[in-house]
Structures are given as structure tokens and as C-alpha cells.
Amino acid sequence: MQEWEATRLQPAVSAIINTKTPTAELKQSLEGNLVVVDQMLSKHKYILGDKLSAADISIWSTIYPLYYNEDLREPYMAQFKHIGRWVEELAAAKAIQEALKQWNGSPKGPFPAISVLGTPQIASIVSPIGSPEEVSGPTIEEIEGAKENWLNGVKKLQAPLKEEKIVLPVKGRKNILITSALPYVNNVPHLGNIIGCVLSADIFARYCRLCDYNTLYICGTDEYGTATETKAIEEGLTPRQICDKYFEIHNAVYRWFNIGFDYFGRTSTNEQTEIAQKMFLKLKDNGFILPQSVDQLLCEKCDRFLADRFVEGTCPHPGCLYDNARGDQCDRCGKLINAIELIEPRCKVCGHKPTVKPSEQLFIQLNQLEPSIRSWISSNSNNWSPAARGVCRAWLREPLRPRALTRDLRWGVPVPLQNYAHKVFYVWFDAPIGYLSITQNATKQYEKWWRPDKDCEVKLYQFMAKDNVPFHTIMFPATLIGINEGHLLVNYLFATEYLNYEEGKFSKSRGVGVFGTDAQDTGIPSDVWRFYLASIRPETSDSSFSWAELGTRNNSELLNNLGNFCHRSLSFCANNFKGKVPDVNPGPSDYELIALVNREVIGYVQNMEKGRLRDALKHVLSISRIGNQHMQSEQPWVLLKGSDDDKQRGAIAIGLCCQLVALLCALLAPYIPDTARRLRQQLHVEANTLRLNPENPAFIQYLPNGHVIGKPEPLFSKLEPDVLEKLKAKYAGTQNERANVNGVAKGSQSVEALEKAIAEQGDKVRKLKASTKDKAVWQPEVDRLLELKKQLVTAQSNVKTESNASSHSVADLEKCVAEQGEKLRKLKASTKDKSIWQPEVDRLLELKKQLAAAQTNAQTNVTTNASSKSVADLEKAVAEQGDKVRKLKASTKDKTVWQPEVKILLDLKKQLADLQIKN
Ligand SMILES: Nc1ncnc2c1ncn2[C@@H]1O[C@H](COP(=O)(O)OP(=O)(O)OP(=O)(O)O)[C@@H](O)[C@H]1O
Numbered sequence: 032m033q034e035w036e037a038t039r040l041q042p043a044v045s046a047i048i049n050t051k052t053p054t055a056e057l058k059q060s061l062e063g064n065l066v067v068v069d070q071m072l073s074k075h076k077y078i079l080g081d082k083l084s085a086a087d088i089s090i091w092s093t094i095y096p097l098y099y100n101e102d103l104r105e106p107y108m109a110q111f112k113h114i115g116r117w118v119e120e121l122a123a124a125k126a127i128q129e130a131l132k133q134w135n136g137s138p139k140g141p142f143p144a145i146s147v148l149g150t151p152q153i154a155s156i157v158s159p160i161g162s163p164e165e166v167s168g169p170t171i172e173e174i175e176g177a178k179e180n181w182l183n184g185v186k187k188l189q190a191p192l193k194e195e196k197i198v199l200p201v202k203g204r205k206n207i208l209i210t211s212a213l214p215y216v217n218n219v220p221h222l223g224n225i226i227g228c229v230l231s232a233d234i235f236a237r238y239c240r241l242c243d244y245n246t247l248y249i250c251g252t253d254e255y256g257t258a259t260e261t262k263a264i265e266e267g268l269t270p271r272q273i274c275d276k277y278f279e280i281h282n283a284v285y286r287w288f289n290i291g292f293d294y295f296g297r298t299s300t301n302e303q304t305e306i307a308q309k310m311f312l313k314l315k316d317n318g319f320i321l322p323q324s325v326d327q328l329l330c331e332k333c334d335r336f337l338a339d340r341f342v343e344g345t346c347p348h349p350g351c352l353y354d355n356a357r358g359d360q361c362d363r364c365g366k367l368i369n370a371i372e373l374i375e376p377r378c379k380v381c382g383h384k385p386t387v388k389p390s391e392q393l394f395i396q397l398n399q400l401e402p403s404i405r406s407w408i409s410s411n412s413n414n415w416s417p418a419a420r421g422v423c424r425a426w427l428r429e430p431l432r433p434r435a436l437t438r439d440l441r442w443g444v445p446v447p448l449q450n451y452a453h454k455v456f457y458v459w460f461d462a463p464i465g466y467l468s469i470t471q472n473a474t475k476q477y478e479k480w481w482r483p484d485k486d487c488e489v490k491l492y493q494f495m496a497k498d499n500v501p502f503h504t505i506m507f508p509a510t511l512i513g514i515n516e517g518h519l520l521v522n523y524l525f526a527t528e529y530l531n532y533e534e535g536k537f538s539k540s541r542g543v544g545v546f547g548t549d550a551q552d553t554g555i556p557s558d559v560w561r562f563y564l565a566s567i568r569p570e571t572s573d574s575s576f577s578w579a580e581l582g583t584r585n586n587s588e589l590l591n592n593l594g595n596f597c598h599r600s601l602s603f604c605a606n607n608f609k610g611k612v613p614d615v616n617p618g619p620s621d622y623e624l625i626a627l628v629n630r631e632v633i634g635y636v637q638n639m640e641k642g643r644l645r646d647a648l649k650h651v652l653s654i655s656r657i658g659n660q661h662m663q664s665e666q667p668w669v670l671l672k673g674s675d676d677d678k679q680r681g682a683i684a685i686g687l688c689c690q691l692v693a694l695l696c697a698l699l700a701p702y703i704p705d706t707a708r709r710l711r712q713q714l715h716v717e718a719n720t721l722r723l724n725p726e727n728p729a730f731i732q733y734l735p736n737g738h739v740i741g742k743p744e745p746l747f748s749k750l751e752p753d754v755l756e757k758l759k760a761k762y763a764g765t766q767n768e769r770a771n772v773n774g775v776a777k778g779s780q781s782v783e784a785l786e787k788a789i790a791e792q793g794d795k796v797r798k799l800k801a802s803t804k805d806k807a808v809w810q811p812e813v814d815r816l817l818e819l820k821k822q823l824v825t826a827q828s829n830v831k832t833e834s835n836a837s838s839h840s841v842a843d844l845e846k847c848v849a850e851q852g853e854k855l856r857k858l859k860a861s862t863k864d865k866s867i868w869q870p871e872v873d874r875l876l877e878l879k880k881q882l883a884a885a886q887t888n889a890q891t892n893v894t895t896n897a898s899s900k901s902v903a904d905l906e907k908a909v910a911e912q913g914d915k916v917r918k919l920k921a922s923t924k925d926k927t928v929w930q931p932e933v934k935i936l937l938d939l940k941k942q943l944a945d946l947q948i949k950n
């Protein structure tokens with residue numbers, strides 16, 4: 032019923048409300064829909080029976096503006112007595128009255144042109160642009176503009192650029208250089224990383240190509256620094272092996288998400304060393320580098336200075352005091368931290384408390400560069416996103432102080448000075464230089480982009496989340512200003528806030544969130560993920576990921592709104608006109624519609640240009656909604672059976688809807704490129720037919736007269752709530768908790784299965800390549816092969832981690848049992864569906880078995896070692912074991928957990944007594 036409401040009833044009601052003189056067909060359409068509702072209510076108290084359901088709320092909200100508007104109730108509603116009874120009853124309900132209060136309109140009207148209550152109920156995305164009162168009919172100028180663009184818009188598009196893989200700036204064109212923050216290789220990227228940087232930049236880059244801007248989008252992995260070193264220690268690999276492994280994983284995840292980098296590189300290259308060292312020496316020659324002795328944390332147990340992420344402790348910022356802050360930055364308050372200021376610091380590797388020791392480092396003199404930085408920021412930051420401006424402004428509240436550029440680490444670009452040869456550059460000096468070195472790897476002429484000729488203007492757009500802002504607005508620009516060689520400084524910095532998961536920030540190092548590989552494993556197409564992430568992009572405040580909302584957006588926006596409109600329009604054309612799109616010779620009311628659509632296209636371009644990708648998407652959805660309403664109000668299925676005039680009118684309606692589908696296909700391509708590609712096939716057009724003129728954005732006649740479309744196919748499918756519930760349970764908690772839950776057997780099984788699948792897929796690819804040279808045919812299969820290989824790497828490393836887990840200590844397993852018990856309790860409390868929690872019960876039993884085995888081992892070890900021990904040793908062991916038993920008994924009533932420890936204690940006591948007697 033909700034689908035019916037969104038696609039039939041709602042467009043009909045909206046059309047009636049928005050039209051001063053509704054046609055007879057429109058009135059008939061509305062009446063037909065209301066008859067359906069009235070008949071249902073004649074049989075039951077509510078729409079679906081005797082119980083109130085979501086269908087009642089949706090339909091009631093849609094009918095509300097008709098019923099309570101004096102002018103509309105009489106002509107349209109008076110005859111429907113059952114609807115009247117039901118509307119009044121619901122209106123009296125307390126919850127509904129509360130909801131009406133939140134909506135600022137009066138329950139008695141007057142009603143705005145488009146009712147907020149008349150649109151689907153996901154406020155943050157689907158409401159029409161601007162406040163309802165602002166929506167008014169098109170002006171004469173808008174209609175004139177619509178005519179001009181409809182007739183001549185295609186001719187006015189720029190000549191398409193020559194298709195080249197890697198471009199250099201071109202004189203006389205708009206040259207756009209786009210970067211997204213370079214992700215660390217400390218884990219698989221998560222959905223926060225994806226929307227915060229690579230996907231946002233990709234949507235924007237695709238938009239730029241749509242506008243024929245000469246665009247280069249580069250990114251790559253950020254491979255140096257402690258993030259890599261800590262991961263290497265964690266996985267028992269060298270930093271180089273970690274970089275190689277995670278570079279491949281990132282690359283494959285982004286490919287799956289269809290991120291169209293022009294080049295995806297890495298920072299651990301010779302080009303990086305060369306450029307970073309050269310820039311550093313220039314900065315030093317210009318007098319901006321000075322040595323300074325700093326107190327650093329030294330872990331005596333590990334025999335190393337603990338930089339950044341090697342140390343954790345309590346955040347020193349009063350008002351925060353987060354007890355799990357890292358040595359570089361606090362995840363809770365976002366402030367940068369000097370590691371020695373951490374309260375209760377601990378070495379991340381061994382947990383030991385470090386001591387403070389001096390070490391000489393080289394500092395960039397930000398204080399000297401401060402006036403230039405401030406003046407550059409004040410004249411450029413207007414073009415930055417609110418998050419970028421906010422973070423930067425907060426930083427500039429205090430004077431800038433010198434900042435260390437070097438570190439006592441091994442994994443990084445060596446400092447090119449004799450006395451500092453054992454030190455490397457701080458990763459945040461090094462990382463942004465990665466943009467230059469990656470461009471060098473891509474083009475072999477990075478300076479053409481980064482130090483452009485005067486007559487060849489380049490604009491730099493950078494995408495990241497708020498934590499990266501200080502480095503891109505202050506530290507990196509300071510380096511470039513200090514070097515003073517005409518490097519490009521960021522023009523548009525489109526930073527986001529955070530995407531959160533289960534009430535916290537997604538985190539790679541902590542393994543929190545849904546990761547790229549998880550998204551892939553769900554079987555939900557990458558376009559659905561892209562669409563959902565774009566629609567909740569944290570543009571103005573943090574936003575949260577929700578499985579249920581993913582389903583709602585898919586079902587209501589992609590399926591019911593967009594998919595429904597495109598499929599209906601093209602199917603009408605295929606079935607009634609043998610696929611030949613009827614010529615559109617627009618009449619006055621058609622030009623009104625075209626002018627209203629133009630407003631949305633203008634809104635789309637304006638938002639895109641300002642990096643407001645979520646808002647731009649709303650305009651696309653509005654166009655599709657206008658299309659649905661037009662279809663509903665014109666009713667071509669009736670017109671095509673009528674007089675010659677009616678037939679002509681019906682044909683124009685279908686022609687216009689097909690042209691709208693082409694427009695939607697163009698505007699959607701940056702967000703859902705796979706779907707746009709399929710839709711282009713159905714429309715039977717090439718990608719470069721569907722371009723935009725950003726100077727004069729408008730709905731133009733994309734499909735030439737006489738154009739014949741291909742075969743219409745549905746574009747989206749429904750996501751069922753129970754599937755989403757299962758996914759929610761599957762991806763609850765951290766990666767480690769999930770790995771514990773999944774056990775060894777599963778991992779090894781999937782390695783075998785994956786090896787088999789890879790062999791089969793390899794065979795398929797070989798055969799396909801032998802049979803055709805058409806890359807479009809075999810590329811998807813190659814991608815699938817690469818994806819399987821990547822899954823194999825992950826599965827193999829899981830098996831490794833899990834087999835390490837099998838030799839886990841009793842303490843680790845006890846922790847796992849406790850966590851698993853807790854998880855199970857929560858799951859059982861949240862759902863009665865046994866199929867969701869039974870696997871967790873099995874896993875708990877399995878863990879308990881492993882614990883029992885480990886305890887037996889431990890007992891053997893303890894007792895064997897004990898035989899060679901002194902009375903004093905045994906007394907100590909008895910005391911410790913007694914202590915352990917007490918704590919365990921206090922923490923759980925589960926005898927199976929503490930009984931083995933009691934046995935060990937009794938055994939130790941016996942040995943002690945024996946030895947005492949013997950002595
Ligand atoms: N929750 C998030 N929402 C949006 N963007 C994010 C989020 N987390 C990280 N990013 C962005 O993703 C990019 C890569 O970040 P990074 O590799 O530091 O991931 P991370 O999860 O923050 O890692 P860690 O937890 O180890 O600090 C950066 O631009 C960062 O700002």
C-alpha cells in the first residue's frame with residue numbers, strides 16, 4: 032500500500048493541489064484512487080484490517096491536505112464517507128497531533144503549493160527544495176529560457192574533450208584537479224572513508240566530466256608512518272608487506288565501488304622521496320626550518336621512541352578526557368595531541384608505561400609563515416565547505432606555533448641531512464606531497480598541474496573529512512607558501528563531518544563499522560551503496576549509517592520514485608510506439624513543466640559546484656517526482672485510446688517523459704554510474720550524448736527526433752526488511768568481535784571455496800577473451816576475478832589470524848566468551864528470530880570448548896612447571912591462582928568458566944603441601 036501511495040495516490044494529490052485548473056482526466060485519476068481507499072475502509076476500521084499500520088499513516092498524510100482544505104474538501108472528498116470517518120479518527124490521535132505540531136503548517140490550511148506532508152516521509156532527503164511556500168509557477172523569463180534551451184540547448188553544448196586516460200591542463204578550458212585524502216593502509220576502508228573522501232571526490236569528478244571540464248582525479252594509499260608500522264606489528268608482517276597487501280585491498284574495494292580515479296597510486300615510491308626531500312631542502316634554504324630538542328616518550332621495553340599512534344592514553348583536553356585517545360589526535364574531541372601530554376600513556380605495542388626522554392627534531396616555523404597563511408585563508412576560504420571553514424577557524428583562534436617535521440621512526444622518507452639520517456619525515460609533512468608524487472607517477476609532468484603556467488589556469492578541489500582539515504588548510508599550504516615556487520594552493524576544500532556507526536565514529540584502526548569488503552559481501556549492488564551514502568553524506572553535521580534506512584531509501588527513492596518512472600516511461604514508448612520516441616512539440620503547459628524542471632537542473636548545478644553533493648541529489652529526485660506526477664496527471668494510457676487530439680497529446684506526454692529519463696540518466700551518472708550505463712543502453716545513447724552546459728543548465732532535448740530506444744528493463748530491486756535485519760546482526764560490533772564469532776572452520780572453508788571459484792572464473796575469462804576483443808564483454812568478468820582474488824587474500828589472512836587465535840591464552844578466550852555472551856544477550860533481547868541468534872549460540876559453545884581445552888593445557892603447563900618450582904614459587908602461584916578464581920567467580924556465575932581454574936588451584940595447593948612435607 033505504501034508503494035501504491037508513493038507512486039499513484041501521492042502524485043495525483045500533488046497534481047491536484049498544484050494545478051489551478053485540473054483537467055477532467057486528473058480529477059478522474061484522483062477519484063479512482065480515492066475510491067480504492069474508501070472501499071477498503073468500508074470493509075475495515077483501518078486500511079489493512081482492524082489494526083493501524085504504516086499504510087494508514089502514509090495514506091492519511093497524503094490525503095490530509097485535501098481533506099482539511101476548505102476549497103478542496105467539498106469537490107474531492109465529500110462523497111467518501113468512510114475516508115471522512117477514518118481521517119477524523121486519526122486526526123484526533125495524540126501522536127498525530129504531536130506530529131502536526133512539529134510540522135509548522137496549520138491543520139486547517141491554507142495549504143502550500145506542494146505539501147510537505149504530501150511527499151514521502153523521509154524528511155532529510157525527499158522534501159522538495161526550498162520551503163513549500165517558495166514554490167511558485169514559472170515566470171515568463173523562465174518559460175522563454177525553457178523554450179530557447181529546448182530548441183537550441185544541444186547545439187550549445189561544448190565540443191566534447193578528446194578521450195584520454197591521463198590528461199594535462201589545456202589552455203582555454205576549465206582545468207580541474209581533484210584529490211581525495213590518501214587513506215592509510217592500516218585496514219580495509221570503511222563506509223566513512225568512502226563517503227568522506229573517495230566517493231565524494233568521484234561523484235564530483237564525474238560531474239566535472241559531464242560538464243566537459245578538463246579533469247584529473249588522483250588518489251592513492253598513504254603508506255608511511257606509524258599507522259603502517261603498528262599494523263605491521265599487529266599482523267606479524269613487514270611495513271612493506273603491509274603496504275603491498277592493503278594497497279591491493281584498497282584498490283579492489285574502490286574498483287568495486289566504481290570509483291573512477293584517473294590514477295590510484297601510493298606514497299612509498301622514489302618519486303615521493305625525491306619530491307619530499309627537494310621541498311624540505313627548499314623550505315630549509317628559505318629559513319623556515321629550525322632544530323629544537325623535544326621531550327618524547329621512550330618505551331624502554333620496546334627500545335624505541337613512541338611517536339603518534341604507538342602510544343595511547345587519556346585525552347589531555349579538559350572537557351574531553353577520552354580514555355582511549357591516540358598520541359596524535361583524539362577520536363572523540365578531534366583535537367590534535369602532543370603525545371607527552373597524554374594522561375596515563377601506554378605503549379601500544381607492549382602496554383608498558385613509557386618514560387620521557389629528549390630528542391632533537393626539525394621544526395617548520397609556522398609562526399613566521401603565519402601572516403601569509405592568514406591572509407591566504409581569509410581571501411580563499413569562502414569557497415570551502417562549512418566543516419572546512421569551521422575547523423580552520425577554530426585552529427586560528429590561537430597563534431600558530433612551530434611544528435616538528437621529523438620523527439624517530441624507521442618507516443618513512445629519510446631526512447636528507449647528515450645529522451638526521453636516522454630520522455624520517457613526519458607523515459603529515461609527507462602525505463600531502465603524495466598528491467604531487469602520485470600525479471608525477473600518473474603524468475610524468477606533475478608540475479604542469481601543480482605549478483601551472485600563468486595562461487593555463489587550474490583549480491584544485493580537495494575532499495576529506497574534518498579531521499584532515501588542519502593539515503590541508505594550514506600545514507600543507509604553509510609548506511607551499513614557505514617554498515614560494517608558485518605551487519597550487521587549494522581553491523575548494525570540500526570537507527565533511529563524520530559518518531557514525533552504532534553511536535561512534537567509523538574507525539580503521541579500531542575496526543569499527545561496515546567495511547568496503549563487507550558491503551561487497553552483502554550482495555547489495557554498489558550503486559545502491561553509492562546512492563545511500565551520497566544521500567546521507569555528512570555535509571552539515573555528523574550523520575549515521577542505518578541498515579533500515581538503507582532499505583527505505585532503496586525501496587522508496589530508487590525503486591518507487593526513480594526506477595518506477597524510468598521503467599514506466601520507456602515501457603510505454605516500447606509498447607505503444609515500437610520504441611520510437613514521439614517528437615515533442617511542446618505546448619504552453621509543457622513549457623511550464625520544462626521550466627519547472629529547469630529550476631531543478633539549475634539547483635543541481637549550483638549545489639554541485641559548491642560541493643553540496645547530497646543537496647544536488649535531492650534535485651534529481653525532485654525531477655523524477657515531477658515526471659511521475661506528469662505521467663499521472665496526463666494519463667497517457669487513457670489519451671492513447673481517445674480522439675486524434677488525445678492521441679497526439681498522449682504521444683507528447685510519453686515523448687516528454689522519455690526525454691526526462693534521458694535527463695535523469697545524465698544527472699544520475701555521477702552518483703550511480705552502473706545504473707546510468709544500463710539506462711543509457713535502454714535509451715540507446717552514448718555517454719557523450721548526455722552532457723551538461725554548466726553555464727546555462729537546462730532540460731534540453733537529448734533524444735533527437737525519430738530516436739529509437741533499446742529494451743526497457745527494471746533498474747532496481749527491493750531490499751527486504753528481514754534481510755537487512757540479518758545484515759545488521761551480522762555486522763554488529765567490531766571487526767575483532769566478528770572474527771571471533773566466525774571461527775576457524777568457516778575461514779578455511781571459504782579459502783577452499785574461493786580457490787575453486789578463482790580457478791573457474793580464470794577459465795571463464797580466458798575463454799571470453801579468446802572469443803571476443805570487446806572489452807565491455809569481458810571486463811566485468813575480469814573485475815569479478817580480481818574481486819575473488821582479493822577475497823581470497825582476506826580469507827587467507829583471516830585464517831592466519833584465527834589460527835593464531837586457536838593458540839590464544841586462557842585470558843583471551845575468557846574475554847571472548849564474556850564478549851560473546853554479552854553479544855548473545857543483546858541479540859536475544861532485540862529479536863525473537865532464532866535464525867539470527869542461533870549461529871551466535873553455536874559460536875559461544877565453540878568458544879567455551881576452546882576455553883576448556885586451553886585451560887587443560889594451561890593446567891598441564893602450570894603443574895609441569897610447578898614440579899621444578901620452590902616452595903616460595905608455589906606459594907606465589909597459589910596466591911595468584913586464588914586471586915584469579917575469586918575474580919572469575921565474581922564476574923560470572925557460569926561454573927564451566929571458573930571450574931577448571933578451581934581445579935588448577937587445588938592441584939597447586941596439593942603440590943605445595945607435598946613439597947612442604949618433602950622438605
Ligand atoms: N567516519 C568518517 N566519516 C567520514 N570520513 C571519514 C570517517 N573516518 C575517516 N574519514 C576520512 O577518511 C579518510 C581516511 O581516513 P583514515 O585512513 O584516517 O581512516 P580512519 O578510520 O579515520 O582511521 P583511524 O581510525 O585509524 O584513524 C580521511 O579523509 C578521513 O578524514
Ligand SMILES: N[C@@H](CCS)C(=O)O
Nearest residue numbers: 212213214215253462
Ligand atoms: N592518511 C591521512 C590522509 C592523508 S592526505 C588520513 O587518512 O587521515
